[in-house]
Structures are given as structure tokens and as C-alpha cells.
Amino acid sequence: MCNLIKVSDxxxxxYKYKNTPVEKLLKYHNFGYTVEKPSKAEILVGMCMDNRNQLRIPNNFAYILRTGGGNMRSIEFKISYAIAMGGVKCVALIGHNNCGMTNLVSKKKKFIEGMVNNAGWSEKQAEEHFMSFAPIFEIENEIEFLVSETKRLREKYPKILIAPLFYSVEDHFLYLLENDKDMF
Incomplete structure (x- = not known):
């Protein structure tokens, strides 16, 4: 397991994040730093779509991709686009605790009921949909998934600084992962 480091100073x-957009992100979000409006995005943030996760950053500072569990596998072209066309050289992957994409099997019945009641689907349609996609988007452990996704993207984009960060839904702070200090 990886220990989390609350960045409160x-x-x-x-060191590897000093004078980078990752340090700016931590300063904006955790310390409330404010600056003049950035003229262009400096970083791409990939994070969960969970409505409890709200970043405190200035407009224009970041491209933000939000997807269940912060799973970037199905949206890599969008990451590539931000790198190629937007010129970003830094990506922050942000996981969080109490993620709804963990233990999806336990949510199957509620998911099916929700699709029947809210979307007008048949139970069969809803179950087939769940069974087709839940295995793709399931994350077993938020931190382990964040570490593996960071490793995967660092291999895919070797010239891009990719930082795994962790958002606590209790205190709304961003944390560093202790093993990232020397990771890769």
C-alpha cells in the first residue's frame, strides 16, 4: 500500500514537481494561491467524474478530462490531442477515496433498477449493458489503480511529466503518493 502525503506546505x-504546473496545481488547490488569469492551459488533469471532487484552479489553467474512476483508457486520444494541439507537457491524474467505480459487482442490482426507472430500459438491456461495461471500468482499489494508470501513461507518453495525485473527499485536499517520490 502507498502512503499519502498531505501537501500543506x-x-x-x-523536487521533481518544483517549478512545474503540478506545483502550481497544488498551490492553487491546497493553498488558495491566486494569479492573473493564465493565457493558455499548462496542464491536463484527468480525474473522476464524482461531483464531490471540485478543483480550486483559475480558468484557462488546465484541460480537464473527467471519467468514472479517473480511468483514462477509453479517452487516450483526448490526452494526445491536448499534448499535440494544446502543447501541454504535464498531466495530473487525480484519484480519490470512496470512488463509486470500486466494487461495481455490489452495485449491479441498483444500476439495473436505475436504468429501468430512470432511462426506460428493460431489465435485460440494463443487465447486458452492465455486464458489458462494468469489467472495463471497475477499479479494485483507488490508489493501486492510480499507480498503475500513472505507470501506463508514463510509458505511453515518455516526454510528458505525469503526476499521480489523490483527492480526499473528506478534507478536499490533494495528496502526493509517497512512493511516487522515487517511482519510475
Whole structure:
């Protein structure tokens, strides 16, 4: 398991993130720093679509991709687009605790009922949909998934700085992963 480091002081930012958009992200979100409006995006943020996760950053600072569990596998072209066309050289992957994409099997019945009642689907349609997609989007453990997704994207985009961060839904702070200090 990976220990989390709450970034409550600038001195806690890892050296590899100093003077990068990752450090700026931590300063904006955790410390409430404000600056003049950035002229263009400096970072791409990939994070969960969970409505409890709200970043405190200035407009124009980041491209933000939100998907269940922060799973970037199905939207890699959008990451590539931000790199190629937007010129970003840095990606922050943000996982969080109590993610709804963990233990999807336990949510199957409620999912089916929700699709029947809210979307007008038949039970059969809803079950087939769940069974087709739940295995693709399931994350077993938020931190382990964040670490593996970071590793995968670092291999795919070797010239891009990719930082795994963790959002606590209790205190709304961004944390660093201790093993990322020396990871890769």
C-alpha cells in the first residue's frame, strides 16, 4: 500500500514537481494561491467524474478530462490531442477515496433498477449493458489503480511529466503518493 502525503506546505512538494504546473496545481488547490488569469492551459488533469471532487484552479489553467474512476483508457486520444494541439507537457491524474467505480459487482442490482426507472430500459438491456461495461471500468482499489494508470501513461507518453495525485473527499485536499517520490 502507498502512503499519502498531505501537501500543506510548499516544502512538501516533491523536487521533481518544483517549478512545474503540478506545483502550481497544488498551490492553487491546497493553498488558495491566486494569479492573473493564465493565457493558455499548462496542464491536463484527468480525474473522476464524482461531483464531490471540485478543483480550486483559475480558468484557462488546465484541460480537464473527467471519467468514472479517473480511468483514462477509453479517452487516450483526448490526452494526445491536448499534448499535440494544446502543447501541454504535464498531466495530473487525480484519484480519490470512496470512488463509486470500486466494487461495481455490489452495485449491479441498483444500476439495473436505475436504468429501468430512470432511462426506460428493460431489465435485460440494463443487465447486458452492465455486464458489458462494468469489467472495463471497475477499479479494485483507488490508489493501486492510480499507480498503475500513472505507470501506463508514463510509458505511453515518455516526454510528458505525469503526476499521480489523490483527492480526499473528506478534507478536499490533494495528496502526493509517497512512493511516487522515487517511482519510475
Amino acid at each position: 510548499e516544502s512538501e512538494v516533491f
